[in-house]
Amino acid sequence: MAVCPVCGIDETAISVADATDAIRTFPRRYREALADVADDELRVQPDPGTWSMLEYAVHTREVLELLAGSLPVVLNSSAPAFPPIDVDDVASSRPSWVLDVDLTLAGINASCADLVEQITAVPVAAWDRPFTIGDDAHTAGWIPRHAAHEGAHHLRDIARVRAVVER
Numbered sequence: 001m002a003v004c005p006v007c008g009i010d011e012t013a014i015s016v017a018d019a020t021d022a023i024r025t026f027p028r029r030y031r032e033a034l035a036d037v038a039d040d041e042l043r044v045q046p047d048p049g050t051w052s053m054l055e056y057a058v059h060t061r062e063v064l065e066l067l068a069g070s071l072p073v074v075l076n077s078s079a080p081a082f083p084p085i086d087v088d089d090v091a092s093s094r095p096s097w098v099l100d101v102d103l104t105l106a107g108i109n110a111s112c113a114d115l116v117e118q119i120t121a122v123p124v125a126a127w128d129r130p131f132t133i134g135d136d137a138h139t140a141g142w143i144p145r146h147a148a149h150e151g152a153h154h155l156r157d158i159a160r161v162r163a164v165v166e167r
Contacts, residue, residue, distance in 0.1 A: 007153045011145045016127060019148035020119050026064075026151040027109040030057055033158045034101055037166075042101060046164040053158045053165070055091060057104045060154045062090065064111035067147045071118050074131045074140045084134030119144050 003010045014022075034042060034057060042054040051059070066085075073080050098104075127141035 004149065004153060007149075007156055009149045009152060011142070011149045014145045014148055016119065016141055016144050019144035020116055022148040022152060023064075023112050023115050023119075023144065026060075026112050026155075027105070029151075029155055030060070030108050030158075031105055033057075033155055033162070034105070037162065039101070041165050043099065044161075044165045046161055050161060051091065051157070053161050054099050054101060054104065056154045056157045056161070057101070057108070058094070058098055059087065059091065060151055061104050061107040061111060063150045064108060064115060064147055067143050067150075068111045068114040068118065070131075071115070071122075071140065071143050074129055074143065075122065075126055077131075079130045079132070081132045082134075084136075115144065115147055 002012050034053060037053065043052045045052045045055070070082065122140070127139060129140040131138055131140070
């Protein structure tokens with residue numbers, strides 16, 4: 001995927017430096033996106049095919065944590081292969097206690113800090129290290145670019161759901 005058909009972000013056009021700058025902003029931007037929203041409104045799914053604001057934030061936290069945990073594996077292994085992940089399956093099997101706004105925001109903060117610390121320590125030549133997710137081939141540089149895309153994409157989802165819920 002080059003250009004996201006939903007949000008229009010082209011991951012291939014994002015530099016690692018720009019991705020890192022974006023990732024640094026996510027803790028603040030997610031706090032702001034969820035600020036002053038009643039807990040029950042955070043949990044409203046506007047329709048059966050759309051997650052709630054909190055579910056989008058939890059998904060983002062999970063993705064950022066997964067990417068932060070994957071980067072060292074990619075950098076320190078020879079062409080690692082990861083299985084594909086069905087995000088809807090993950091979401092449907094999530095325990096209810098995970099849907100906590102404070103836990104979610106703390107997780108976004110921690111995973112962003114971890115990612116930024118790791119990214120800034122990676123030598124430029126290492127961004128070309130290959131790995132796969134299912135049948136999809138990537139390089140290590142995809143990890144920060146994808147983190148930047150995911151974070152920005154789901155902020156848009158949260159804003160869209162918030163506009164519907166707060167009508």
